[in-house]
Amino acid sequence: MAPTTSRDPAPPRVEAVEGDITREQVDAIVNAANSSLRGGGGVDGAIHRAAGPVLLEECEELRAGPLPAGLPVGQAVATGAGQLAASHVIHTVGPNRHAGQTNPALLRSCFTESLRIAEELGARTVALPAVSAGVYGWDIDEVARIAVDAARSHRGRSVEIVRFVLFGAPALQAFERALAVES
Structure with missing residues (x-):
């Protein structure tokens, strides 16, 4: 019997940069969406x-079809990217601490589900924000630890680079600290 030659997929390269996620030259951008999928503030x-109006149109189609009640917290769904350089936008709804959503597993699910969807799309490069940091009340260091661990734990066939694109030096520094910890 011949030895098997299949190997487990390697983890993606995980990096953090300060910048504007809408300008990233990647296959997929992750949107820290609200459950309505109709846009909002921040990212x-x-x-x-x-992205322009086509993104909202695609989100409205999701609401009219498979997601009439909106996207649940911790889940992810993809649309096209409209006028963005990326091919896809992956929408995920982070838990809101101010609304009592304090389970770290829900936050982790945002990252793992987004990467799962990226795999389904065949994306090689994915840009993600600090989901649930900021107005949703999660501490940036906790978000960074959870996000980096989820990205490092990802094993898929297509995703090669996971880039956290962060707003402001404090967020970048939190992710750099998380990246400095060996997994």
Whole structure:
């Protein structure tokens, strides 16, 4: 019997940069969406503005079809990317601490589900924000630890680079600290 030659997929390269996620030259951008999928503030609003009206139209189609009640917390769904350089936007809804959503597993699910969807799309490069940091009340260091661990734990066939694109030096520093910890 011949030895097997299949090997487990390697983890993706995980990196963090400060920047504008809407300008990333990647296959897929992850949107820190609200459950309505209709845009909003922060990263969500910036992505919707940069993508143009076609993104909202695709989100409305999801609401009219498979997601009439909106996207549940911790889940992810993909659309096209409109006028963005990316081919796809993967929308995920992070838990809101102010609303009592304090389970770290829900936050981790945002990252793992987004990467699962990226695999389904065949994306090689994925840019993600610090989901649930900021107005949703999660501490940036906790978000960074959970996000980096989820990315390092990902094993798929297509995703090669996971880039956290962060707003501001404090967020970048939190992710750099998380990346400095050996897994």
